[in-house]
Amino acid sequence: MGLAKTEMFTDQQNKISLFAKVFGHPARVAILQHLFKIDSCVCGDLVNEIGLAQPTISQHLKELKHLGLIKGNVEGTSVCYCIHKENWTVMKTIMTEFLNQDLSENQDCC
Amino acid sequence: MGLAKTEMFTDQQNKISLFAKVFGHPARVAILQHLFKIDSCVCGDLVNEIGLAQPTISQHLKELKHLGLIKGNVEGTSVCYCIHKENWTVMKTIMTEFLNQDLSENQDCC
DNA sequence: TTAATTTATTGCAATATTACGATTAATATT
DNA sequence: AATATTAATCGTAATATTGCAATAAATTAA
Numbered sequence: 001m002g003l004a005k006t007e008m009f010t011d012q013q014n015k016i017s018l019f020a021k022v023f024g025h026p027a028r029v030a031i032l033q034h035l036f037k038i039d040s041c042v043c044g045d046l047v048n049e050i051g052l053a054q055p056t057i058s059q060h061l062k063e064l065k066h067l068g069l070i071k072g073n074v075e076g077t078s079v080c081y082c083i084h085k086e087n088w089t090v091m092k093t094i095m096t097e098f099l100n101q102d103l104s105e106n107q108d109c110c
Numbered sequence: 111m112g113l114a115k116t117e118m119f120t121d122q123q124n125k126i127s128l129f130a131k132v133f134g135h136p137a138r139v140a141i142l143q144h145l146f147k148i149d150s151c152v153c154g155d156l157v158n159e160i161g162l163a164q165p166t167i168s169q170h171l172k173e174l175k176h177l178g179l180i181k182g183n184v185e186g187t188s189v190c191y192c193i194h195k196e197n198w199t200v201m202k203t204i205m206t207e208f209l210n211q212d213l214s215e216n217q218d219c220c
Numbered sequence: 221t222t223a224a225t226t227t228a229t230t231g232c233a234a235t236a237t238t239a240c241g242a243t244t245a246a247t248a249t250t
Numbered sequence: 251a252a253t254a255t256t257a258a259t260c261g262t263a264a265t266a267t268t269g270c271a272a273t274a275a276a277t278t279a280a
Contacts, residue, residue, distance in 0.1 A: 043257055054258095061257095
């Protein structure tokens with residue numbers, strides 16, 4: 001985050017921006033959409049699905065996992081990744097609250 | 111976006127990630143929340159509200175304006191910034207669709 | 221016109237992100 | 251054990267983001 005300090009902002013603001021940041025790359029959006037579309041998934045599928053190299057996909061998966069939005073279980077030589085439903089729901093609540101801030105009360109000053 | 115090309119992804123995926131990216135910094139989240147909270151706003155207020163230098167706030171405002179989420183009208187020596195309601199609603203639809211992807215149909219494989 | 225006020229722009233420096241080749245680690249198969 | 255398969259990690263180059271001092275631009279007030 002450059003030189004800015006998280007202490008300058010509220011916990012809520014920091015949480016929102018952390019979730020948003022992870023959605024701020026189309027590859028991670030595509031990974032999540034693919035995980036939603038199918039039941040289970042291995043990393044290799046994603047490498048084929050998305051046109052990026054295996055280490056790159058692995059790195060994106062790591063970020064998603066670190067934020068708790070996905071989980072991965074080792075299954076033989078491959079890894080089964082899927083959406084972490086409980087955490088996704090928590091994230092959705094936080095993001096939706098931010099997106100649904102009420103517009104109607106404000107005068108349109110501009 | 112590093113070396114990745116937007117052509118690799120769908121329009122929808124690119125849109126989602128662009129919106130998410132702008133929310134990916136707590137200062138911009140704070141700016142938007144402040145604009146929602148009050149009717150109108152000048153840049154100076156935001157510099158006081160958020161603990162960042164005036165050029166930095168101006169830069170964040172520029173990004174928000176570029177994406178169409180806020181609009182700014184010159185009023186004397188100051189500028190009145192506010193939420194672009196129509197565009198905010200459009201953005202909200204796109205983001206909500208992404209966040210509301212159905213979980214119930216999927217087996218939890220992990 | 222001059223000075224004051226407010227915001228935008230420029231020009232960096234510091235940091236973060238992204239991508240991938242090469243390699244390693246872990247497991248499965250033969 | 252040796253080989254194959256799959257994903258993670260390391261190292262590094264390219265690019266993007268962030269923050270701010272200095273300055274410019276625009277408007278208002280005296």
